[in-house]
Structure formats: structure tokens, C-alpha cells
Amino acid sequence: xxxxxxxxxxxxxxxxxxxxxxxxxxxxxxxxxxxxxxxxxxxxxxxxxxxxxxxxxxxxxxxxxxxxxxxxxxxxxxxxxxxxxxxxxxxxxxxxxxxxxxxxxxxxxxxxxxxxxxxxxxxxxxxxxxxxxxxxxxxxxxxxxxxxxxxxxxxxxxxxxxxxxxxxxxxxxxxxxxxxxxxxxxxxxxxxxxxxxxxxxxxxxxxxxxxxxxxxxxxxxxxxxxxxxxxxxxxxxxxxxxxxxxxxxxxxxxxxxxxxxxxxxxxxxxxxxxxxxxxxxxxxxxxxxxxxxxxxxxxxxxxxxxxxxxxxxxxxxxxxxxxxxxxxxxxxx
Amino acid sequence: xxxxxxxxxxxxxxxxxxxxxxxxxxxxxxxxxxxxxxxxxxxxxxxxxxxxxxxxxxxxxxxxxxxxxxxxxxxxxxxxxxxxxxxxxxxxxxxxxxxxxxxxxxxxxxxxxxxxxxxxxxxxxxxxxxxxxxxxxxxxxxxxxxxxxxxxxxxxxxxxxxxxxxxxxxxxxxxxxxxxxxxxxxxxxxxxxxxxxxxxxxxxxxxxxxxxxxxxxxxxxxxxxxxxxxxxxxxxx
Numbered sequence: 001x002x003x004x005x006x007x008x009x010x011x012x013x014x015x016x017x018x019x020x021x022x023x024x025x026x027x028x029x030x031x032x033x034x035x036x037x038x039x040x041x042x043x044x045x046x047x048x049x050x051x052x053x054x055x056x057x058x059x060x061x062x063x064x065x066x067x068x069x070x071x072x073x074x075x076x077x078x079x080x081x082x083x084x085x086x087x088x089x090x091x092x093x094x095x096x097x098x099x100x101x102x103x104x105x106x107x108x109x110x111x112x113x114x115x116x117x118x119x120x121x122x123x124x125x126x127x128x129x130x131x132x133x134x135x136x137x138x139x140x141x142x143x144x145x146x147x148x149x150x151x152x153x154x155x156x157x158x159x160x161x162x163x164x165x166x167x168x169x170x171x172x173x174x175x176x177x178x179x180x181x182x183x184x185x186x187x188x189x190x191x192x193x194x195x196x197x198x199x200x201x202x203x204x205x206x207x208x209x210x211x212x213x214x215x216x217x218x219x220x221x222x223x224x225x226x227x228x229x230x231x232x233x234x235x236x237x238x239x240x241x242x243x244x245x246x247x248x249x250x251x252x253x254x255x256x257x258x259x260x261x262x263x264x265x266x267x268x269x270x271x272x273x274x275x276x277x278x279x280x281x282x283x284x285x286x287x288x289x290x291x292x293x294x295x296x297x298x299x300x301x302x303x304x305x306x307x308x309x310x311x312x313x314x315x316x317x318x319x320x321x322x323x324x325x326x327x328x329x330x331x332x333x
Numbered sequence: 334x335x336x337x338x339x340x341x342x343x344x345x346x347x348x349x350x351x352x353x354x355x356x357x358x359x360x361x362x363x364x365x366x367x368x369x370x371x372x373x374x375x376x377x378x379x380x381x382x383x384x385x386x387x388x389x390x391x392x393x394x395x396x397x398x399x400x401x402x403x404x405x406x407x408x409x410x411x412x413x414x415x416x417x418x419x420x421x422x423x424x425x426x427x428x429x430x431x432x433x434x435x436x437x438x439x440x441x442x443x444x445x446x447x448x449x450x451x452x453x454x455x456x457x458x459x460x461x462x463x464x465x466x467x468x469x470x471x472x473x474x475x476x477x478x479x480x481x482x483x484x485x486x487x488x489x490x491x492x493x494x495x496x497x498x499x500x501x502x503x504x505x506x507x508x509x510x511x512x513x514x515x516x517x518x519x520x521x522x523x524x525x526x527x528x529x530x531x532x533x534x535x536x537x538x539x540x541x542x543x544x545x546x547x548x549x550x551x552x553x554x555x556x557x558x559x560x561x562x563x564x565x566x567x568x569x570x
Contacts, residue, residue, distance in 0.1 A: 023388040026395045026402075027379060028542070028554040030484045038407070135547050144484060144525070218348050223362060263364045266479060268395035268402035270350035292397055292481035300351040303407070 002130050005070045006170040012064035012112060014245075016140035017131045017159040018287075020053035025135050026268070026291040033139025034287045036060075036245060036310035037120045038303060040078030047075045047101060048124035049175075055131055055138035057123040057159070057170070060245075062112040068104045072174060073126035075101050079118025079311055084111045101126075117206055118311040127174040132160045141288045142245060210236055211312055213305040214323040215274060219297035223259040224276075232256055232298060233320060237282070241314040246290075247275075247283040248309050250318065255280025259296055266292035272301035274320070284309055342374050343424075345400060347416065353407055355416050358400040367478065367490075372398045376558040377436060381427050396558070398479060438559045441539075443522065445471070445513050445564045449533035451501075455515070459496055467566060469493050470534065475520055475562040480554065485524040485542025487556040492518050504530035511537050513564065520564075535564070 008015070018041075021034025035041035035058060045052045062081035076083055076098050083096040088107035096102065098121060104110065112121065131138045138160050145162035158168040221229070237250035256276055269275070273285045275295045284301050285293075286309070301309060302323055312318055340346040345357035359371055375396040382394050382403075393404035405411060411419075447467045456463045475489035492515055500516045505528060508514070512523040514531035523529060524541035539555075546553040556562070 021392070023392045024383065024394065026393045027480065028484055029481045029486050032393060134544055135553070143527075216349070216351060218350050219356075220362060261363050263360070263362055263399065265360070265364060265367060265399050266397060266481065267358075267399045268356065268397050270354040270356070270402065270404070272351055290482060291395055292479060300354070303352055 002171055002173050003070060004169045005068070005072050005125070005172050005174075007067040007069060008064075008164050008166060008168045008170065009067050009109075010063060010065040010166055011164040011168070012059060013061035014142070014163050015057060015059045015064055015159075016142075016163040017055045017129065017138045018058040018140065019055045019138045021139055021287060022135050022137040022141075025137075029291050030135060031141035031144060031246075031288045031290070032271075033137065033141045033245075035122070036287055037078055037122075037307050039307040040120065040311075041122050043099065044075055044077040044122040044124040047077065047099070048073075048126055050124060050128065054124075055129045057129065059112055059121045059123065061119060062114040062121075064110075064112040066110040066170075068106060068108040068110065069169075070174075071103070071105050072172070073101060073103055074110070075124040075126070076121060077124075078121040080116040081118070081121050082113035082116050083121075084113060085109070086111070115313055119313050120310050125172045125174070127172050130171040130173055131158075134160060139287075143288060206308070206311055206316075209317060211308055211316060211318045213301060213308055213318050213320050215272075215299045215301045215305055215320050216323055217299040219273065219299060220259065220262060221297075221299050223262055223296060224298065225257065225259065228256050228259075229298075232282070233322070236317045236319055239309075239312050239314050239316050239318060243314060244288070245286055246288040247285050248312075250282050250284065252281060256282065256298075262296050264294045266294045269293050269297075270300050272303075272306050274298040274301060286310070340400075342371060342378075345420075347413065349413060349416075350402075353405040353409065353411070355403045356400055357403070357420070360399045364399065367398045369476070369478070369490075372396070372478065373436060373559050375401050377431065377434075378423075378427055380434070381430050382423065384430075385423070385426060397481075436559065438561055439557070440561045441556070441563070443513075443537050443539045443562060443564050444567050445535040445537045446567045447471075447513075447535045449513065449535045451514075451532040452534045455496070455498065455532050455534055458498055461495065466496065466534065469496055470515070470520065471564045471566055473520075473563075475564075477556045477558050477560045477562065478519070479558065480556060483523075483525055483527050484544075485554045485556070486521060487541065487560075487562075489520045489562050490518065492520050494518075498532060500530040501532060504528055505533075508533060509536075511539070513537055537564075 018035045021032040044056050080098050085094045085096055086109035140160050235252045237252045240249035240251050243249045269285055269289050275283045275297050277295045338344050340359050342359050345359050348356045350356055379394045379396040392406050395402040456466045478488045478490040480487050508523050508529040510525045512533045513535035514521055514533045516531040522541055541555050543553055
């Protein structure tokens with residue numbers, strides 16, 4: 001039964017519905033959207049027994065507060081955004097680490113204070129979030145959002161046609177028959193599972209001072225000067241705070257010089273393309289990227305690289321390395 | 334990628350962009366000229382792929398003026414060889430398909446109010462009168478070159494040389510939906526309110542993109558590459 005479950009009291013930096021992404025849309029200029037971090041989303045689908053590709057609530061950066069209207073099971077994966085759970089019947093706060101499944105009751109509250117590690121978290125429900133679809137997908141592409149048409153808090157289209165606002169209500173169909181073995185585990189025990197899932201979680205890489213990002217050197221890579229290529233491979237980049245779901249902006253100490261004589265005709269852009277605009281500071285194009293672009297590209301970030309970049313906080317340092325130099329690829333998912 | 338062969342629609346340069354995305358490049362990296370015939374071929378070829386390949390396998394097919402991008406679903410495991418085999422199969426099927434699906438460009442008439450904010454400035458900078466600008470713009474038969482930027486945004490080619498102007502130095506933070514604008518050698522209609530650096534010369538209520546058409550099984554995007562577009566001043570329409 002479709003019912004209202006959660007009231008959003010504060011939407012935070014940005015929270016919206018995302019799924020696997022829109023299919024067959026880019027040739028119309030419609031962004032594909034989809035989960036920024038495919039690895040964390042995969043775990044959310046797995047732990048909530050959902051078909052991979054179902055809608056999830058994506059929370060970027062935290063600052064989010066939810067009020068629970070109805071008893072439900074929630075699954076949180078991805079970044080550690082210092083989630084805290086107000087337990088109404090016990091009248092106390094409880095800290096949550098990601099990759100837990102919690103049973104929340106009416107009157108409880110869920111707060112994401114802000115990033116401790118990572119940047120993007122996913123919230124799934126044991127059941128299915130109910131939301132509007134656009135071209136067959138629930139993904140919200142902010143650039144195409146209709147804030148003008150849905151200015152006030154409402155339920156129809158919230159999260160899909162525009163990011164969430166305070167006062168929006170999340171509806172879901174709960175699966176009452178599902179009570180997994182996991183649910184009987186005490187919560188501290190569940191948190192042990194983080195250690196097991198940690199093999200696939202970004203903490204190992206994200207703790208480093210400089211996060212290594214694997215990429216394929218393709219597109220116009222060989223048109224760049226040998227020196228510029230070396231500079232790109234050795235230089236550290238800081239994630240700019242202007243980064244968003246469209247592109248992760250990387251600020252390097254020295255700007256890259258662009259190759260001469262290249263065509264300026266627009267070519268289609270792949271997910272994770274490293275575009276080098278005129279100012280010489282590369283932008284990694286993420287899920288909400290535009291369909292065509294004329295700037296030269298240094299290559300494309302791999303799936304694992306996109307996962308790391310999505311979880312890298314603003315002002316964290318990254319460096320790029322040629323994926324062919326990688327001895328062991330953790331991208332087994 | 335065998336760079337000794339000049340890339341063409343028949344012998345594209347293959348670039349594997351990431352795990353599940355390939356770009357078949359049909360123009361060399363330093364090409365400066367748009368090959369309109371190639372663009373039409375690629376659009377028609379993408380129409381064919383839309384019909385023969387299910388969306389859950391081949392998730393994005395993006396034609397452009399330089400090549401065609403194919404994004405597979407992550408569950409599809411491919412390598413360069415299997416991609417080549419697919420391409421050969423499609424090429425064989427496409428030759429027969431083309432005979433039954435001839436290219437039929439459509440002709441769109443766009444009623445336009447020529448009352449844009451930059452109209453006077455455009456006239457001043459091109460040394461024309463406002464009426465001459467309107468006349469030049471509305472007497473041109475435009476052709477859709479590419480679609481991109483925002484949903485349904487079509488780049489309309491072959492603006493008369495007399496109207497060529499560089500983009501605005503300061504892009505506007507918000508242009509209303511339906512703005513008719515020009516920049517460099519192109520004209521366009523803004524399907525939705527977005528920031529833009531083009532010179533707006535008019536306003537139209539022509540619908541370029543309608544999300545709800547998709548649910549009725551129709552194409553939400555009005556324009557297709559190769560379509561002809563004519564702007565008609567509202568007074569005499």
C-alpha cells in the first residue's frame with residue numbers, strides 16, 4: 001500500500017531521487033542522471049532486496065533532517081554523514097554508521113549532520129519509494145528541474161522533477177512480508193558488517209591524503225603535449241567546492257595548456273569524461289553531464305574512479321593515474 | 334584504433350571511452366568542417382539502432398556531427414572485438430533497413446514575435462536596420478544541425494553571414510523559455526528557461542520539447558537532425 005512515510009524537515013545541501021539513470025535520452029539533450037556512486041547504490045539495492053536500478057534517495061553532503069511518520073525499515077549506505085537517530089520511545093539520540101538497516105517508528109527522527117568520511121549517501125526503504133518518473137526514470141537532473149512549477153512543498157514530482165525542499169513528503173510501498181535475518185541482529189552487530197562490506201567501500205582509498213583516481217587515457221589524450229600529459233599525471237588536484245552532479249571541478253596548481261589544431265566540433269560525451277576547458281583546469285563530467293561538448297578531453301575516469309570522485313569531499317586532494325598501470329583492480333562489481 | 338585509415342562512416346575509428354562506452358569516430362580529430370551528409374547518415378543509423386537494440390542493453394545512442402556514441406548497460410560485458418562484430422551486423426542490417434525508411438526531413442514553421450532585448454543591439458552591430466535583421470532571419474530556411482545542451486535544444490545552421498556575431502561577453506543568467514536567439518553562424522529556440530550567452534532577438538510559443546509526449550509513445554523532442562525550420566514574423570502569420 002502506498003503511504004506517506006517521511007516528512008523532510010531540512011533537505012540539506014541536495015537530496016533527490018536517483019535510480020540507474022535515464023535510458024535513451026541524451027540524443028534529445030536530456031541528461032541521463034542516475035546514482036553518482038554506483039558502488040554504494042549497489043549495496044543499497046542489495047540490502048533492501050530491491051531490483052538493482054530502483055529509486056533511492058541520494059543525500060549529498062548532509063545537513064538533512066527527516067521526521068518519520070510511520071514504522072518502517074531504512075537502509076543507509078555510502079558516505080558516513082554522521083547520521084543520528086532520535087528514538088522517540090527511548091528519548092535518546094543514537095549514532096549510526098553507514099551500511100545499517102534500522103527499524104524506525106513513528107515520531108523518530110533521522111539527521112545527517114555532515115560528512116565525516118565520503119560525500120554521498122543513499123537511503124533505501126524495505127519496500128519501494130514511490131515517485132514520479134520522467135522518460136521512464138526517477139532520476140532528478142537539477143538543470144532540467146521545474147522549481148518554478150513546483151515552488152512549494154508538495155508530493156507530486158518532488159525529488160524527481162526537482163530536488164527535495166523542506167516540507168516534502170516521501171511516499172513508499174512497504175513490503176510487510178519481508179523481515180530479513182539481518183533485521184534480528186542487534187544494531188552493533190549490524191555495524192560489524194561495515195567491516196565486511198568495507199572491502200567494497202571507499203574508506204580505504206578516501207582516508208589517503210591524495211586519493212588516486214584511475215582513468216582511461218582516450219579521446220584527445222595523445223594530442224596533448226608529452227609534458228602536459230606528465231604534468232596531468234603527477235600534479236595533485238583539489239576538488240573544487242563548485243563541483244556538483246554535472247561535473248567535478250579539479251583545481252591544479254598549474255593550468256594545463258591545450259593542444260592546438262583540434263576540431264572544435266561538438267562530440268558526444270561519455271560518463272566520467274575528463275574535459276579540459278580553456279582555463280586548463282580539468283572537469284570530470286558526472287551523471288548530469290550535457291550530451292555534447294567541444295573541449296578536448298584527457299580521457300575517461302573508470303567506474304571505480306567515479307565512485308571515488310563522488311565520495312571525495314570538496315577541498316580533498318586527488319591525483320589521476322593511467323588505469324593500465326594498476327596492478328590490482330578493486331572494480332570487481 | 335587504426336589511425337592510418339581516414340575515418341568515415343564505413344570505417345570509423347573506434348575509441349573505448351570507459352568500461353561500457355564506445356565512440357565510433359567518423360571524422361578526424363582536426364576536422365573543422367561539418368559534413369552534413371555524414372550527420373544525416375549517423376542520425377538515421379541511430380534511428381535504426383533504436384529500433385533493433387533494446388534500451389536495457391544499449392542504454393544511450395548519441396549521434397553527432399563527428400561520430401556516434403554507444404553506451405551499453407553495465408551488465409553487458411563487451412570488448413573491442415565483440416563491439417566490431419556488433420557493428421558489422423548492424424551495418425549489414427542498416428543497408429536493407431534504409432531502403433524501407435527513406436529520409437524524410439520535415440518542415441517547421443515557427444511563428445515569432447521579433448521583440449527580443451538584443452534586437453536593436455544586433456541591428457546596430459551588424460549595420461542593418463531592425464527590419465532588415467527580421468527580414469534576413471525570417472527569410473532563411475534553417476536546418477537542424479545537432480540537438481543537445483538542454484532537452485530539445487536544436488542548433489539551427491546556416492545563419493546569413495550578415496548576422497554573424499560572437500556570443501555575448503556576459504552570458505545572461507536567465508533566458509525565458511521560447512527565446513529565439515542567434516550567435517555565430519547559428520540560431521536556436523530556448524525550450525526552457527536557462528542561462529545563455531546568445532543574442533535574443535525574438536520570442537515564440539512553439540513547443541520544442543514536451544515530456545508528456547513520451548508517455549503517449551511519441552517523440553518528446555519536436556526537431557530531428559536534418560529538419561527545416563522557418564521563422565515567420567507573428568504579424569503576418
